[in-house]
């Protein structure tokens with residue numbers, strides 16, 4: 022019953038008042054004074070993002086989708102405590118995606134915290150056309166086969182030709198859509214009933230696109246960020 026009412030959640034209440042924001046971290050300050058203008062610059066510096074406002078400023082077009090709501094019960098001495106565990110995906114359908122989970126006695130609170138965690142877990146994805154049946158060279162798929170794991174779950178993603186679409190289970194499909202991948206085959210092994218673990222395995226697989234290509238984040242070409250400044254500008258100030 023919760024799934025229905027919470028299924029589509031766009032980022033409309035995500036407005037950041039940049040003027041009022043008082044950054045607590047060095048990275049946050051650099052984002053506020055516009056020394057940093059893209060999230061790739063932060064990834065490139067190898068820094069961890071600790072303030073949600075950084076994500077909201079640099080990736081204003083994130084959408085989120087609630088993937089799983091389950092209730093967890095715990096017996097205490099006097100009563101039974103029920104909590105909701107929520108798994109959420111956030112992404113901009115343009116090379117940035119993250120998974121997050123949270124538990125709370127209130128569904129709304131659990132969703133808000135899961136969204137927060139998903140944002141702080143955002144990773145970049147390198148797109149490409151790695152299908153041997155398709156040599157279009159456009160970034161509609163992934164550049165090569167990748168695998169990722171979490172717990173017992175192993176997910177393998179294989180580039181597919183243009184127009185094929187996403188062949189995957191529902192939650193995996195949603196995650197690939199929010200990452201911006203259009204054509205792909207997905208294969209999973211292990212205990213895939215755990216949607217959270219499955220999505221973390223997908224995240225691990227997507228993350229390896231950058232590890233395997235041995236790219237620097239600034240080498241990634243994004244559809245909307247073609248003219249983002251080079252990261253050297255930041256390093257010299259750091």
Ligand SMILES: [Zn+2]
Nearest residue numbers: 150155157158
């Ligand atoms: Zn292609």
